[in-house]
Amino acid sequence: MARLPIAIRPKDIPPLATEPHPHPSPLQQLVGHTVSKTDYDAVCVPLANALWQDRWERLCLRPVGMEDEDDNGSMQDRASDVDRDADLFRREPSLFRHECNITRLEESQSVIALASDWLELDSPDEGIRFDSELGLRAEMQHALYLSLPVLVVPAPNLANRDFLPSYARVISNLLQMGGSSAYTQVSIRIPVSDPLEIIGQGPAPTNGHGERHHRRSLSLSSRPSSMHQHQMSIGQLSAITGGGNDPNGSAPASRVVSQASSNVPQRTVTHSAIQGDPSSTWEMWDCIRSLCGYHPRLSVMLDLSNPLPPSQGAIARWAAEPVKRIWLPAGSFIPNAKGYPVLSKATQAFIRGLSKHQPTFVLSGTSDARHPSGGQNAYLQYLRHITSQAGASAYISPQGPAEIAGGYGDYLQAPLQPLADDLGSATYDVFESDPVKYHQYEEAVFQCVMDEERQPPDGEPFVIVVAGAGRGPLVAATLRALDRAERDARLYAVEKNAAAFTTLQERKALEWGDAVEILFGDMRTLHVPELADILVSELLGSFGDNELSPECIDGATRFLKPGAVSIPTSYTAHLAPIASSKLHHDVTSRSANAAEIPYVVMMQQANILSGETPGMSGRCGERIQHCWQWEHPRWDLMLDEAGLPLTNSHNTRSTTCTFHIPHASPCHGFAGYFEAHLYGNVGLSIHPDTIARVSPDLFSWFPIFFPLKSPLYLPSGAELEVNIWRLTDQKSKKVWYEWSAEAYLPTVPQFGGTPSGSMHMGMRYGSGHTNPTSPTESHYSARPPLRDGQELGRVKIGQTELHNSGGKHYSIGL
Numbered sequence: 001m002a003r004l005p006i007a008i009r010p011k012d013i014p015p016l017a018t019e020p021h022p023h024p025s026p027l028q029q030l031v032g033h034t035v036s037k038t039d040y041d042a043v044c045v046p047l048a049n050a051l052w053q054d055r056w057e058r059l060c061l062r063p064v065g066m067e068d069e070d071d072n073g074s075m076q077d078r079a080s081d082v083d084r085d086a087d088l089f090r091r092e093p094s095l096f097r098h099e100c101n102i103t104r105l106e107e108s109q110s111v112i113a114l115a116s117d118w119l120e121l122d123s124p125d126e127g128i129r130f131d132s133e134l135g136l137r138a139e140m141q142h143a144l145y146l147s148l149p150v151l152v153v154p155a156p157n158l159a160n161r162d163f164l165p166s167y168a169r170v171i172s173n174l175l176q177m178g179g180s181s182a183y184t185q186v187s188i189r190i191p192v193s194d195p196l197e198i199i200g201q202g203p204a205p206t207n208g209h210g211e212r213h214h215r216r217s218l219s220l221s222s223r224p225s226s227m228h229q230h231q232m233s234i235g236q237l238s239a240i241t242g243g244g245n246d247p248n249g250s251a252p253a254s255r256v257v258s259q260a261s262s263n264v265p266q267r268t269v270t271h272s273a274i275q276g277d278p279s280s281t282w283e284m285w286d287c288i289r290s291l292c293g294y295h296p297r298l299s300v301m302l303d304l305s306n307p308l309p310p311s312q313g314a315i316a317r318w319a320a321e322p323v324k325r326i327w328l329p330a331g332s333f334i335p336n337a338k339g340y341p342v343l344s345k346a347t348q349a350f351i352r353g354l355s356k357h358q359p360t361f362v363l364s365g366t367s368d369a370r371h372p373s374g375g376q377n378a379y380l381q382y383l384r385h386i387t388s389q390a391g392a393s394a395y396i397s398p399q400g401p402a403e404i405a406g407g408y409g410d411y412l413q414a415p416l417q418p419l420a421d422d423l424g425s426a427t428y429d430v431f432e433s434d435p436v437k438y439h440q441y442e443e444a445v446f447q448c449v450m451d452e453e454r455q456p457p458d459g460e461p462f463v464i465v466v467a468g469a470g471r472g473p474l475v476a477a478t479l480r481a482l483d484r485a486e487r488d489a490r491l492y493a494v495e496k497n498a499a500a501f502t503t504l505q506e507r508k509a510l511e512w513g514d515a516v517e518i519l520f521g522d523m524r525t526l527h528v529p530e531l532a533d534i535l536v537s538e539l540l541g542s543f544g545d546n547e548l549s550p551e552c553i554d555g556a557t558r559f560l561k562p563g564a565v566s567i568p569t570s571y572t573a574h575l576a577p578i579a580s581s582k583l584h585h586d587v588t589s590r591s592a593n594a595a596e597i598p599y600v601v602m603m604q605q606a607n608i609l610s611g612e613t614p615g616m617s618g619r620c621g622e623r624i625q626h627c628w629q630w631e632h633p634r635w636d637l638m639l640d641e642a643g644l645p646l647t648n649s650h651n652t653r654s655t656t657c658t659f660h661i662p663h664a665s666p667c668h669g670f671a672g673y674f675e676a677h678l679y680g681n682v683g684l685s686i687h688p689d690t691i692a693r694v695s696p697d698l699f700s701w702f703p704i705f706f707p708l709k710s711p712l713y714l715p716s717g718a719e720l721e722v723n724i725w726r727l728t729d730q731k732s733k734k735v736w737y738e739w740s741a742e743a744y745l746p747t748v749p750q751f752g753g754t755p756s757g758s759m760h761m762g763m764r765y766g767s768g769h770t771n772p773t774s775p776t777e778s779h780y781s782a783r784p785p786l787r788d789g790q791e792l793g794r795v796k797i798g799q800t801e802l803h804n805s806g807g808k809h810y811s812i813g814l
């Protein structure tokens with residue numbers, strides 16, 4: 001595992017430079033020292049300091065109660081002076097040098113800059129929202145000027161969910177600044193959970209004392225003035241659950257919301273966390289990145305100040321998101337038996353799972369002596385220890401060691417077409433680097449030639465054809481199997497790639513001699529000197545049939561003896577809906593038609609969305625569902641005079657899979673897998689649930705990805721119906737896939753059972769059999785009690801286009 005970067009958030013921020021360039025500034029010295037003399041890789045500091053906050057508040061807010069004193073003339077004069085300054089600020093919002101912590105280009109390397117956490121882009125007060133936007137734009141302008149790698153923006157406030165689109169709009173606009181050459185990323189700091197999800201308490205308590213009351217400056221005369229009072233933020237809530245809310249540690253400390261202003265909508269705040277929704281903070285992120293169009297410079301800083309939500313499914317969704325940074329305050333560590341800071345088992349596993357994102361960790365509050373043993377360095381050493389143990393893929397990829405798959409993570413590749421195209425020697429070399437596949441074939445051939453029922457009559461040797469021999473590894477595996485079984489065979493190796501055939505010639509000349517007869521040509525038309533008992537082939541694609549194994553084996557069946565066997569004897573295709581911001585972005589940034597093409601990809605930053613349960617309606621299948629099956633050889637086909645099938649229509653397939661979606665998420669497409677039965681008890685699998693049992697460590701195939709042009713949003717408890725077709729056209733000699741999906745929410749009819757009286761069956765309306773304060777998967781799967789004769793219905797909530805209609809954008813040449 002590569003060493004993951006760790007940054008420190010120092011308690012004290014160095015002062016500004018007192019000597020001119022090129023003398024290093026105090027911040028430069030701190031960064032230089034940290035990077036060269038400690039085991040940290042970066043320093044995390046707020047971009048601006050308290051003087052900036054003071055100016056912004058002086059210009060944009062006014063203490064509550066001031067209007068009562070407005071009959072005093074001098075007070076009014078002061079107010080109009082402030083208004084003038086405020087308008088000047090709004091005309092060209094920018095930071096002064098003394099308001100900044102970072103001022104030089106030379107300071108910007110190895111620095112993670114935090115935007116001011118007192119800005120309220122989602123304040124219920126319109127004026128505060130707009131002035132916060134101006135403040136943040138001033139900070140972004142400064143960050144862009146200094147080419148800072150990232151500006152971390154504080155999380156939106158769950159209690160202000162109604163204004164989340166306003167927050168997201170500001171972020172989207174921020175990402176337009178600096179034009180296409182802009183370099184600075186924007187990272188949204190999102191808490192991994194809301195503490196109320198964990199403790200399941202009632203409405204958030206309000207902060208009854210110590211808050212500063214403000215009202216907006218009167219200068220925005222087109223907008224009514226307003227009064228503000230603090231309300232408890234996510235960060236403050238984290239303190240009550242032990243998540244820690246210290247100046248170094250946690251989410252923003254102050255939020256002001258207006259209560260009196262007429263520009264503040266008098267809506268009831270639906271605080272989803274209060275109702276124990278484990279999706280709440282993730283949904284904030286989902287809304288922001290969707291409104292920002294999956295911008296490539298937008299990422300997540302996942303804030304682990306609060307405990308993880310209890311639901312595995314809710315946590316796993318972060319695997320599909322661009323989590324580039326992880327905020328780990330000292331308060332998120334627990335003391336072990338000796339008093340050293342450690343992380344809970346669940347947090348360790350979560351962090352290991354996210355390691356494939358190569359995140360930068362930010363440790364804060366390490367000098368606060370929160371833990372009795374180990375001192376400040378204990379946090380760093382411990383984090384180094386657990387991240388160095390992080391393995392490869394965690395959530396989805398069936399592929400083996402990261403070293404082998406290295407560099408392929410989330411890399412979109414066009415599926416191979418070994419029938420239409422001739423493969424290069426380097427590609428065969430990659431195939432041959434996976435010993436598992438050849439071991440499985442050797443074992444399958446061994447079991448086949450040992451099988452009593454397969455023995456040729458009168459002690460005759462077997463006739464075996466290896467069809468699609470490539471550079472010969474299956475021929476070698478077959479020879480090893482015959483040797484072990486002490487069986488004789490006449491062995492033929494068929495290959496249509498003329499260049500690969502030269503390697504077969506070489507191997508025959510130097511290794512195999514008379515033991516192997518090599519034949520050049522297409523197995524569908526080539527003359528084979530005698531009928532075979534066993535046909536060995538490996539023409540499998542990631543979805544089983546996508547390299548046209550069915551068509552090729554059909555064509556080779558004409559040189560098999562009646563009752564002969566094919567290795568593989570059968571194979572199946574499987575599908576699951578996935579979310580992956582990365583894959584979605586990579587596909588949609590290619591071309592307009594790029595989402596109409598399947599890809600082969602080692603999925604890393606991806607998450608399977610479906611659950612194992614049948615859902616509330618009982619209609620849903622497994623997490624990963626079987627699409628279709630192929631069995632070989634087929635003896636039931638109508639053949640032409642050459643012994644070939646009259647049509648290829650028997651090789652069309654279609655299926656509808658219905659998936660239960662336990663946790664809200666956009667669906668970005670579908671992951672496809674195959675399982676193959678070779679012979680006896682030997683198989684191959686890239687299905688995530690069976691690979692370890694069937695063919696552990698197999699890495700020859702990555703899953704196939706059928707993308708969606710636009711994400712299909714699926715709320716908690718949704719049912720996703722996926723249609724996929726394998727189609728073929730004799731005239732144009734091609735095979736292709738088409739796919740589409742529909743989303744539904746289950747409903748239960750209310751008394752009387754009319755459709756209009758139906759009620760959605762999302763988690764909030766769960767059965768009442770589950771504990772609403774500890775959401776788990778069962779929350780979503782419990783079926784509500786139905787009255788006699790009542791049936792669950794469903795309402796349709798979304799639909800995709802039909803992808804790759806008529807094979808217009810992607811097809812496989814026959």
Ligand SMILES: C[S@@+](CC[C@H](N)C(=O)[O-])C[C@H]1O[C@@H](n2cnc3c(N)ncnc32)[C@H](O)[C@@H]1O
Nearest residue numbers: 418419431468469470495496497522523538552
């Ligand atoms: C996936 S590769 C497998 C190569 C080799 N058996 C191995 O396992 O490394 C499939 C091979 O089948 C060959 N092939 C595909 N269709 C064929 C056909 N109709 N007739 C003969 N060879 C074919 C390709 O050229 C390629 O060498």
